[in-house]
Amino acid sequence: MRVISDIPLRQFCERHPEARESIQAWRAIVLKTTFPDFASFKKAFNAIDKVGNYYVFDIGGNKYRLIAAIHFDTQKLFVREVFTHREYDKWKP
Numbered sequence: 001m002r003v004i005s006d007i008p009l010r011q012f013c014e015r016h017p018e019a020r021e022s023i024q025a026w027r028a029i030v031l032k033t034t035f036p037d038f039a040s041f042k043k044a045f046n047a048i049d050k051v052g053n054y055y056v057f058d059i060g061g062n063k064y065r066l067i068a069a070i071h072f073d074t075q076k077l078f079v080r081e082v083f084t085h086r087e088y089d090k091w092k093p
Contacts, residue, residue, distance in 0.1 A: 001030050001070075004078045012064075012082035022060035023082070030077060037072055052093035054080065067091070 003009075009027065013020040026045075035041050038055075041048050047058035057066040065088035067081040083091060 001033060001035055001075045001077050003027055003030055004076055006079070008079045008082050016064075016084065019060055019064050019082075022064065023066075026057065026059050026066065034075060035070075035072065038070075041070075054093055056088075065091075 006027075009023055013023055029044060033044060035044070038048075038050065041055070045057055047062065049056050051067075053069065055068050055070050057068065058064075059066055063085055065081075065083045065085065066079065067083070069078040069080060070076070071078075081091065
């Protein structure tokens with residue numbers, strides 16, 4: 001799957017350097033895997049939920065939330081936001 005827009009990932013890691021390893025590990029798995037549907041993502045990442053039109057990944061032992069739009073037909077994942085757990089609590093889809 002292609003990850004579109006690394007900018008939110010880089011910006012988040014600049015603000016939270018302790019998250020870099022977890023974010024990079026998540027990205028590496030997404031890049032090397034084909035995910036035909038939500039169920040396949042759920043197998044690879046048990047901590048993923050669908051919230052409205054977005055998919056929310058719990059990363060780094062539930063410390064961070066990555067919000068993405070996923071187009072399974074074109075195998076593209078669009079990173080929309082990356083939050084700390086506290087920031088995510090204020091997010092509205």
